Amino acid sequence: MSADLLAVDGLVAGYGAAPVLHAVDLRVPAGTITAVVGANGAGKTTLLRTLSGMLRPTAGRVLLDGEDLRGTPVEQLVRRGMAHVPEGRGVIGELTVEENLRLGALWRRDRTDAARALDEIYQLFEPLARRRRHLGHQLSGGERQMLALGRALVARPRLLLLDEPSLGLAPRVVAQTMALLRNLRDNAGLTVLLVEQNVRSALAVADQGVVMSLGRVVTTAPADRLRDDADLRHAYLGF
Numbered sequence: 001m002s003a004d005l006l007a008v009d010g011l012v013a014g015y016g017a018a019p020v021l022h023a024v025d026l027r028v029p030a031g032t033i034t035a036v037v038g039a040n041g042a043g044k045t046t047l048l049r050t051l052s053g054m055l056r057p058t059a060g061r062v063l064l065d066g067e068d069l070r071g072t073p074v075e076q077l078v079r080r081g082m083a084h085v086p087e088g089r090g091v092i093g094e095l096t097v098e099e100n101l102r103l104g105a106l107w108r109r110d111r112t113d114a115a116r117a118l119d120e121i122y123q124l125f126e127p128l129a130r131r132r133r134h135l136g137h138q139l140s141g142g143e144r145q146m147l148a149l150g151r152a153l154v155a156r157p158r159l160l161l162l163d164e165p166s167l168g169l170a171p172r173v174v175a176q177t178m179a180l181l182r183n184l185r186d187n188a189g190l191t192v193l194l195v196e197q198n199v200r201s202a203l204a205v206a207d208q209g210v211v212m213s214l215g216r217v218v219t220t221a222p223a224d225r226l227r228d229d230a231d232l233r234h235a236y237l238g239f
């Protein structure tokens with residue numbers, strides 16, 4: 001068992017007076033993929049937003065590689081190795097592919113290093129290399145997903161927070177995305193926290209599954225055990 005890259009204890013967060021997350025506990029081992037699944041409104045997106053500093057928790061703590069992240073500004077979180085690809089992906093339609101990717105490398109002072117990181121992304125995502133001068137809004141849904149992922153990967157994160165990467169994509173593109181995540185885990189040691197409505201695809205690629213319901217973690221288990229547990233699937237996952 002590898003050490004935990006991310007440890008979350010008693011996290012409480014929300015958008016107003018009433019919390020959405022009620023004391024969430026979570027462990028994400030380094031070099032693994034964890035899928036967070038659960039019905040609409042379970043709090044999955046809110047969890048990722050809180051981890052990436054978009055929302056401030058009212059209680060609890062988040063440790064990245066043993067370091068408490070409380071009060072850490074968002075840009076510092078990127079430096080410490082966290083990257084968030086939000087739901088809807090946040091590609092900027094008026095900028096070119098290359099400009100969008102450069103945004104991911106902005107914080108790097110070393111320009112040679114940034115250029116190398118961009119080259120790596122173009123090797124990983126060949127269609128982006130071909131379209132580097134196209135605007136974000138000229139891309140297909142699958143290409144936009146690649147670009148959002150690429151922009152996060154340019155920062156060479158240790159922990160990738162990924163919200164609904166399969167949303168609106170053809171099954172073939174979903175399969176490619178999942179295969180890429182597996183590849184990055186196996187060959188680059190990337191750790192992924194993946195939020196998905198597409199439970200089957202998510203549990204197929206994940207090592208660990210976390211089931212959320214009404215702002216709480218109800219079960220954490222190896223992904224294959226969750227796939228095989230019919231009672232749990234019926235109760236929380238709807239299949």
Ligand code: ATP
Pocket residue numbers: 015020038039040041042043044045046047197
């Ligand atoms: P989905 O897959 O539908 O996005 P989810 O599990 O990601 O579901 P969240 O989006 O985290 O769930 O939503 C959890 C709760 O927080 C819901 O009750 C939702 O109405 C509420 N919520 C989400 N975003 C906001 C917001 N910006 N302001 C106020 N409440 C919000």
